[in-house]
Amino acid sequence: MPHELGSLASFALRGAESLIARSGGGGRLSILVYHRVLARADAMFAGEVDAAAFDWQMALLAEHFQVLPLLEAVRRLRDGTLPPWAACVTFDDGYADNYDVALPILQKWQVPATFFVATAYLDGGWMWNDAVIEAVRQAPGETLNLTPLGLSCHSLATPRLRRKAAATIIACLKYLPPEQRRTAVWRVLHRASAKLPDSPMMSSGQVRALHNAGMEIGGHTVSHPILAGLDQAAAYAEIADGKEQLERIGAGAVRLFAYPNGKPGRDYRHEHVEMVKRCGFAAAVSTAWGAAGAAGDSFQLPRFTPWDGTPLRFGLRLLQNARREGQLAGIPAG
Numbered sequence: 430m431p432h433e434l435g436s437l438a439s440f441a442l443r444g445a446e447s448l449i450a451r452s453g454g455g456g457r458l459s460i461l462v463y464h465r466v467l468a469r470a471d472a473m474f475a476g477e478v479d480a481a482a483f484d485w486q487m488a489l490l491a492e493h494f495q496v497l498p499l500l501e502a503v504r505r506l507r508d509g510t511l512p513p514w515a516a517c518v519t520f521d522d523g524y525a526d527n528y529d530v531a532l533p534i535l536q537k538w539q540v541p542a543t544f545f546v547a548t549a550y551l552d553g554g555w556m557w558n559d560a561v562i563e564a565v566r567q568a569p570g571e572t573l574n575l576t577p578l579g580l581s582c583h584s585l586a587t588p589r590l591r592r593k594a595a596a597t598i599i600a601c602l603k604y605l606p607p608e609q610r611r612t613a614v615w616r617v618l619h620r621a622s623a624k625l626p627d628s629p630m631m632s633s634g635q636v637r638a639l640h641n642a643g644m645e646i647g648g649h650t651v652s653h654p655i656l657a658g659l660d661q662a663a664a665y666a667e668i669a670d671g672k673e674q675l676e677r678i679g680a681g682a683v684r685l686f687a688y689p690n691g692k693p694g695r696d697y698r699h700e701h702v703e704m705v706k707r708c709g710f711a712a713a714v715s716t717a718w719g720a721a722g723a724a725g726d727s728f729q730l731p732r733f734t735p736w737d738g739t740p741l742r743f744g745l746r747l748l749q750n751a752r753r754e755g756q757l758a759g760i761p762a763g
């Protein structure tokens with residue numbers, strides 16, 4: 430047990446492990462999902478981990494779980510050779526802090542990880558939701574009046590209200606057609622008198638460097654659309670082109686896929702699962718919560734992130750999740 434986690438947390442987690450193992454909860458695969466690992470805490474990203482928290486989380490994972498590369502874990506889940514307390518670490522979208530901040534910590538604890546990258550934002554791009562957050566961060570004064578855009582008026586008087594304003598605007602725009610959404614985001618930036626700083630996303634060189642460091646790179650489409658909102662040809666092109674672009678920039682053979690947004694039945698449907706298989710992927714992950722069991726669908730593996738701020742609570746929630754079979758097979762066909 431790493432010293433900084435404390436002996437009480439270690440003792441309690443060992444007890445919980447053996448209790449859960451006796452109840453048959455140890456045979457599933459826990460796949461953690463992260464987006465950003467911030468160099469330092471940021472009031473606009475209260476839900477994301479910073480370097481210090483990610484460091485103890487990886488220490489705890491390395492100590493209590495058998496962390497495997499995702500592709501290997503899926504193969505072992507299928508053929509029944511998954512070790513007890515198996516876990517994988519994944520990152521979505523392709524943020525530069527994955528390379529700058531997360532990679533050295535992963536290497537320190539010898540934790541392998543998979544990075545799902547949306548290729549359109551490499552080398553200087555902005556995802557629309559991050560542009561909204563930046564607009565709200567920079568908006569001067571205590572209110573942001575977006576009534577002329579049909580997005581109401583938001584109080585920005587406290588950091589919590591600024592986060593809430595950004596979340597409300599993002600929720601309103603999320604399911605708009607991409608073109609319409611892009612226009613709306615530019616208008617929000619304009620109303621907030623905001624200028625986008627340097628891109629928070631990785632360069633192609635950083636993706637290649639992650640691969641060269643032994644990490645897995647996975648497909649996450651080109652532009653991160655809600656697949657269920659696209660016609661069939663456009664959805665297929667997003668999945669296939671994202672894979673091809675990653676392979677072209679030297680990310681290795683791309684065998685893993687993550688559905689953008691990832692909620693089964695809402696963000697993607699059965700036909701998209703079939704497309705992922707046709708494109709030559711070996712497995713795919715969703716954002717349905719739970720742990721993956723041997724009987725589940727390896728093209729819709731559930732994921733999970735404990736949200737707790739202390740090692741003991743984080744560890745207990747992780748152990749509790751390992752008992753819970755994800756809801757994998759329930760999405761309607763067609």
Ligand SMILES: [Zn+2]
Nearest residue numbers: 521522689690
């Ligand atoms: Zn994503």
